Amino acid sequence: MSCNNIDFVTYCIGNLSRRLNLSAVEVYRRLKQSGILTGYIVPSYDVLHTFGKEYLMEDLTEYMREKGVLA
Numbered sequence: 001m002s003c004n005n006i007d008f009v010t011y012c013i014g015n016l017s018r019r020l021n022l023s024a025v026e027v028y029r030r031l032k033q034s035g036i037l038t039g040y041i042v043p044s045y046d047v048l049h050t051f052g053k054e055y056l057m058e059d060l061t062e063y064m065r066e067k068g069v070l071a
Helices: 003-020 024-034 036-041 053-066
Strands: none
Touching: 003 024, 003 036, 003 053, 024 036, 024 053, 036 053
16 A cells, blocks of 8 residues: 555545544444445545545445445
8 A cells, every 4th residue: 555545544534533423443443344445445546535525525424324334
């Protein structure tokens, strides 16, 4: 994983943490266990990092709901 990928993953986790009112550790755990982290965020970095913050957070939140990691 490149430095850009690591920075982006950190950015996503931090913003999701604030948006969902969950700890960063909990967001990371949910993303990792559901496969979203390694199956979506990291491989889709080239596209996802071009999105605006609000759109990106909506996209990730919706995907987390689809995967059953959010109520």
